[in-house]
Amino acid sequence: MTPRAKTATVRPGTRVAVLGAGSWGTTFAKILADGGADVVLWARRPELAREIQEAKRNSDYLPGINLPISLRATARLDLALAGAEQVFVSVPSQSLRENLIAAEPHLGANAIIVSLMKGVERSSGLRMSEVIEQVLPISPDNIAAISGPNLALEIAKQQPTAAVVSSTSLETAQAVALLARNDYFRSFVNTDVIGTEFGGVLKNLIAVAIGIVDGVGYGENTKASIITRGLVEMTDFAVAYGAHPETLAGLAGLGDLIATCQSPLSRNNTAGRLLGQGYSQSDVVKQMQQTTEGLASVGPILELAKAKGVEMPIVEQVRQVLAGTLNPRDIAPHLTTDSDEPQGERTLDDAQAHGGAALWGSVKRAFDQLRNSGRGSLGD
Numbered sequence: 472m473t474p475r476a477k478t479a480t481v482r483p484g485t486r487v488a489v490l491g492a493g494s495w496g497t498t499f500a501k502i503l504a505d506g507g508a509d510v511v512l513w514a515r516r517p518e519l520a521r522e523i524q525e526a527k528r529n530s531d532y533l534p535g536i537n538l539p540i541s542l543r544a545t546a547r548l549d550l551a552l553a554g555a556e557q558v559f560v561s562v563p564s565q566s567l568r569e570n571l572i573a574a575e576p577h578l579g580a581n582a583i584i585v586s587l588m589k590g591v592e593r594s595s596g597l598r599m600s601e602v603i604e605q606v607l608p609i610s611p612d613n614i615a616a617i618s619g620p621n622l623a624l625e626i627a628k629q630q631p632t633a634a635v636v637s638s639t640s641l642e643t644a645q646a647v648a649l650l651a652r653n654d655y656f657r658s659f660v661n662t663d664v665i666g667t668e669f670g671g672v673l674k675n676l677i678a679v680a681i682g683i684v685d686g687v688g689y690g691e692n693t694k695a696s697i698i699t700r701g702l703v704e705m706t707d708f709a710v711a712y713g714a715h716p717e718t719l720a721g722l723a724g725l726g727d728l729i730a731t732c733q734s735p736l737s738r739n740n741t742a743g744r745l746l747g748q749g750y751s752q753s754d755v756v757k758q759m760q761q762t763t764e765g766l767a768s769v770g771p772i773l774e775l776a777k778a779k780g781v782e783m784p785i786v787e788q789v790r791q792v793l794a795g796t797l798n799p800r801d802i803a804p805h806l807t808t809d810s811d812e813p814q815g816e817r818t819l820d821d822a823q824a825h826g827g828a829a830l831w832g833s834v835k836r837a838f839d840q841l842r843n844s845g846r847g848s849l850g851d
């Protein structure tokens with residue numbers, strides 16, 4: 472029986488809303504409630520709202536987890552949003568726009584909107600914070616995004632982890648981080664929204680590739696090679712769109728990449744494994760019971776990469792496997808280039824030069840933080 476978490480002592484009772492009662496929305500509502508916030512969770516389906524409100528359970532998405540007594544739930548969007556100082560959004564990326572339009576009339580004028588999502592809008596290629604900025608009458612300084620090694624079920628079991636809260640306004644990032652923390656969840660902050668959001672989106676695509684080679688039966692060498700080259704691919708792409716390379720060496724990049732690529736809890740990893748076992752994309756989509764953001768992101772990411780002249784050979788091979796034009800057995804690091812000449816191994820150091828930022832300095836800082844058990848700065 473998981474002991475009840477101690478609640479934080481910061482601004483208890485701050486009224487917040489969480490939109491989306493799936494695995495991550497429900498888990499994050501628990502994080503916030505265990506941190507002392509006054510949380511109302513919006514569930515699209517009334518029967519799910521009732522189960523959470525009355526039984527403090529979400530048997531669809533978090534079976535066996537006891538939710539905080541203080542957590543309230545409703546299927547009424549207006550009631551969920553009434554008085555909310557911060558609104559955390561955790562619906563599938565492709566449904567964000569429609570949900571923001573529905574929520575807009577009920578939002579407080581100064582409410583902070585926090586994206587918990589890790590996708591890009593397929594029709595526009597926009598990141599989640601860009602969709603929020605486009606739909607709502609809101610300053611980017613009132614928008615934040617949270618990402619990191621955050622497999623929902625492990626966190627719902629109160630296993631310790633960390634995340635990064637990102638906003639163009641450091642003050643906003645800190646206001647969110649002060650609520651999104653308790654004795655098993657630690658929030659760091661940064662102002663690199665581009666790097667933080669793209670880290671969460673891109674790691675899903677590499678995780679699909681890892682799942683594919685796992686499904687084919689390749690071992691740890693192949694997977695480690697793809698993870699390593701995948702991080703360089705992620706960094707190249709994100710830096711081309713204005714990210715700081717060190718963000719991709721932090722929790723939102725490397726951290727989340729490790730968690731997602733290694734865990735059977737990952738839906739993207741699982742979808743990749745089914746692809747590697749020979750299932751078609753349509754069969755995989757039918758089998759997946761939960762949101763698998765990576766499958767919808769491959770196309771838009773490759774279009775964005777092409778627009779900046781960034782090569783993403785691993786993601787391109789995932790696209791080909793999804794399209795059925797590449798045998799899953801042929802997706803492997805040495806096939807990520809079709810040149811017969813031995814290729815120079817582009818490393819994070821090159822990305823640092825490429826990105827012009829002190830990437831290794833941030834990697835060394837990360838190791839120092841780990842050595843000092845995280846007593847480093849709030850920055851990630």
Ligand SMILES: NC(=O)C1=CN([C@@H]2O[C@H](COP(=O)(O)OP(=O)(O)OC[C@H]3O[C@@H](n4cnc5c(N)ncnc54)[C@H](O)[C@@H]3O)[C@@H](O)[C@H]2O)C=CC1
Binds near residue numbers: 566764
């Ligand atoms: N599950 C996890 O471990 C983590 C998930 N995330 C992100 O959280 C976001 C949400 O994913 P999950 O909660 O995992 O998905 P999920 O599949 O567990 O839950 C999705 C929820 O959205 C609802 N939904 C579906 N279509 C909707 C619509 N049109 N309008 C409103 N609600 C709708 C579903 O009923 C369900 O309650 C994704 O972007 C994902 O990448 C981020 C970190 C961890």
Ligand SMILES: O=C(CO)COP(=O)(O)O
Binds near residue numbers: 622678737739762
């Ligand atoms: O984002 C996640 C972990 O950080 C969850 O990954 P999946 O969406 O692949 O399950």
